[in-house]
Ligand code: 5AD
């Protein structure tokens with residue numbers, strides 16, 4: 001690490017800001033020593049806001065049916081080999097009940113853009129979960145929808161929405177998505193979610209095809225200006241039945257580096273150590289926590305469907321043993337010296353209309 005690199009890191013810690021060119025230089029100039037210093041500062045920043053707490057969110061993968069055709073994604077429309085399923089309302093509510101019994105107080109409903117889940121149907125499911133479990137937060141991760149749809153879901157009780165921006169570089173976005181999807185629409189969705197009052201999560205894959213230090217610098221500058229309450233990043237992992245089958249996977253090392261950088265940009269952000277990170281490295285999620293992450297999302301989906309929600313190859317927690325996801329993660333997190341908690345864990349600085357309610 002040279003003086004320039006160290007100066008950038010120290011300034012990032014103090015000001016929570018670098019220019020786009022500086023973010024690119026920080027990434028390009030990184031080495032093990034820079035990563036270690038960043039991780040130490042990131043953990044200190046997190047400790048000030050969150051102490052030694054790591055939050056859990058129960059992930060329910062409600063549908064592997066998707067009308068979209070993202071080039072990287074295993075459940076894209078054109079993948080004729082994908083196994084499609086859709087959970088019924090009853091199955092989803094049963095997952096939430098089971099999760100509640102296990103201690104979860106946030107449920108994340110995630111799925112492909114499945115036209116079956118109209119506003120009426122999804123609102124009914126959200127309000128049923130909120131009625132049965134009023135002390136829980138409901139997070140949706142159901143892709144791009146209209147403003148009216150986002151509003152209806154919010155009124156039905158959804159508290160948070162995850163919609164990764166995927167890349168903040170419009171030209172890069174075009175290379176990862178089919179022509180019918182647009183960067184502008186993605187950004188519109190994120191702005192609308194924010195306006196409506198959701199706690200909003202954006203994010204991106206590390207090492208997606210055509211990504212450069214410059215596009216990553218744009219991601220970081222976007223995160224700095226958008227100030228999401230949550231931010232999901234994980235390595236890109238090729239899926240064998242997609243156009244990107246032959247591409248290289250992203251790197252665990254760069255993912256960990258960026259987790260630390262994002263923690264320093266936004267000390268209060270809820271930052272998951274993702275399943276993709278745990279897929280590329282058996283100790284990936286623990287390493288993510290030690291780099292500055294503070295959320296884990298054990299899978300609550302019925303074991304029978306888990307293998308079918310295959311966004312990328314070799315996804316972990318899909319076998320018979322996966323019913324014990326929570327216990328497994330608990331042991332893993334404890335070994336890092338942090339404390340896994342089950343409460344809602346709203347974004348600390350959140351000032352939306354329904355914060356904490
Ligand atoms: N590798 C890693 N992450 C992926 N996602 C989709 N496909 C892949 C892949 N092949 C991520 C996207 C999406 C989120 C739900 O999963 O960033 O937003």
Ligand code: FES
Nearest residue numbers: 066068070073076
């Ligand atoms: Fe389903 Fe991208 S393939 S949203």
